[in-house]
Amino acid sequence: MGPMSFREFLEAVEPPLCRYLDEVSPTVKLPESAHLKLLQRQRQYLFVGGMPEAVLALTETGSLEEATAVHRRIVSTYEDDFAKYAKQRELALIQHVFRQIPRQVGQKVKYVNLSREERARDVRGALDLLVKARVCSRVCASSCAGVPLQADTDDTICKLLFLDIGLMNHICGVDWLALSRLDDTRLVNEGAMAGQFIGQHLAYTSAGTEAPQVAYWLREGRAANAEVDYVVSRGPEIFPVEVKAGSAGSLRSLHQFVARKKTRVAIRFDLNPPSRQQVEHALSPAHGPAQVQFDLISLPLYAVGEIGRVLDALRTEEQQTNKPNRTNA
Numbered sequence: 001m002g003p004m005s006f007r008e009f010l011e012a013v014e015p016p017l018c019r020y021l022d023e024v025s026p027t028v029k030l031p032e033s034a035h036l037k038l039l040q041r042q043r044q045y046l047f048v049g050g051m052p053e054a055v056l057a058l059t060e061t062g063s064l065e066e067a068t069a070v071h072r073r074i075v076s077t078y079e080d081d082f083a084k085y086a087k088q089r090e091l092a093l094i095q096h097v098f099r100q101i102p103r104q105v106g107q108k109v110k111y112v113n114l115s116r117e118e119r120a121r122d123v124r125g126a127l128d129l130l131v132k133a134r135v136c137s138r139v140c141a142s143s144c145a146g147v148p149l150q151a152d153t154d155d156t157i158c159k160l161l162f163l164d165i166g167l168m169n170h171i172c173g174v175d176w177l178a179l180s181r182l183d184d185t186r187l188v189n190e191g192a193m194a195g196q197f198i199g200q201h202l203a204y205t206s207a208g209t210e211a212p213q214v215a216y217w218l219r220e221g222r223a224a225n226a227e228v229d230y231v232v233s234r235g236p237e238i239f240p241v242e243v244k245a246g247s248a249g250s251l252r253s254l255h256q257f258v259a260r261k262k263t264r265v266a267i268r269f270d271l272n273p274p275s276r277q278q279v280e281h282a283l284s285p286a287h288g289p290a291q292v293q294f295d296l297i298s299l300p301l302y303a304v305g306e307i308g309r310v311l312d313a314l315r316t317e318e319q320q321t322n323k324p325n326r327t328n329a
Contacts, residue, residue: 002134002204003050003164007305010041012059017041024303025310026276035273035300042302046193047176049166050200064176071170078135085129093118097126101136101160102168105192108218109138109158137161137203139230142215144261147233149215157218161199168196184271188245194301195229198243198269201304202230217257226253232267234311241267241307251296255281258292265314267307268298 010017020034048054048067051074057066082094093115100114107113111120114127130136139161140153162168169179174193188194203214217228217240230241240257244250254266266279275298282291297310 003166003200004052004055005050005201005204005305006042006045006302009045009048009050009055012055013044014041021303021306024274024299024306025313026274026297026299028274030273032273038302039271039300042197042300043179043187046165046197047169047174047179049164049169051164051166054166067166068170068175071167074167075171085133090122090126093122094126094129097123098130098135099171101127101130102162102171102192105160105162105168106195107159107192109160135163137214139199139203139214139216141218142231144215144217144231144238144257147236147238149231149233149238153215159216161196161203161214163200165193165196165200169193185245188243188270188301194243194269197301198241198304199230202232202241202307219253219256219260226256228253228257232307232311234308235315237265237311237315238263239265239267239311241269243269243301245270255283255292258294259283263294264318265295265297265311267311268296269301269304270298271300272298274299274303 004012007018007021010021014037017034017038020030020038023030044064047064048058049071051070053074054067054070057070058064060066078098079095082098083091086094097114104113109127111123111127115123127136131138137160138155138158140150140155141157142149142153145152199214215231217226217231219226228240229243232239232241238261240254240261240263242251242254251266251268254268257263258266277296277298278293279296280291280293295314297314299307299310303310
């Protein structure tokens with residue numbers, strides 16, 4: 001079980017908006033009023049999150065403060081429960097790591113950043129317990145040589161996702177006033193909020209009863225690194241996923257991934273209406289082929305739950321396009 005998705009949140013707070021999620025497509029223009037309303041609700045979800053009790057508090061009272069009170073109780077309950085599974089010596093470390101993870105979301109894990117006083121081995125042990133308890137999950141680097149993506153991940157190179165975006169922001173001290181005033185570019189490009197939102201949906205909407213699994217791509221070089229936020233598979237195909245507010249020309253890591261993996265389609269999540277554009281970009285000689293060409297599918301953050309449907313539609317379209325014509329004998 002994971003947090004409620006954004007669609008489930010909408011079903012609770014404003015059900016009529018769900019029909020617009022069903023219409024999301026890179027080739028269909030949504031009414032601007034619906035797009036703006038979905039963005040408003042999505043930002044509200046960043047604060048409330050998907051814990052059912054917090055969503056219920058909002059729907060019953062209309063008060064964001066009541067949702068905050070629920071977050072406080074949930075965090076306190078988790079910290080109290082740690083005492084059932086840890087010795088007194090380990091308890092303080094587990095509670096400390098629990099509080100630090102939300103501040104490290106989206107960053108490559110370095111145990112010293114989770115605790116500077118404890119040995120790396122002990123910090124890893126505390127983190128392992130929290131992963132088993134599904135308080136957080138690891139997003140491991142994958143070479144993306146084929147599917148399943150987890151077949152060639154490196155569990156020594158990973159980033160973290162927290163259980164829920166609402167709990168994450170609560171622990172980080174982000175209040176509604178600050179979040180509501182955050183401009184669009186900072187919301188997507190700075191901090192970990194947009195990355196956590198997309199990551200928790202990619203993990204839990206495809207996980208079923210299994211532990212969440214999602215991967216990312218990392219290339220570490222002498223001169224410069226390249227990192228794609230997430231990679232997902234659909235059938236036999238692998239698709240890179242970036243969370244970024246910017247032009248197609250600014251997607252340097254995405255270009256490198258496309259060049260190395262011969263990808264035909266890439267996904268970008270931002271705050272703009274859905275769109276589809278063909279990207280042609282010249283790479284520097286140090287990064288591979290001189291030219292890359294691919295379709296960039298841009299989707300608004302609130303449409304992350306529709307990514308499977310959108311990708312399947314693109315795969316069907318490509319299959320029909322490449323299908324040989326039959327002539328009468």
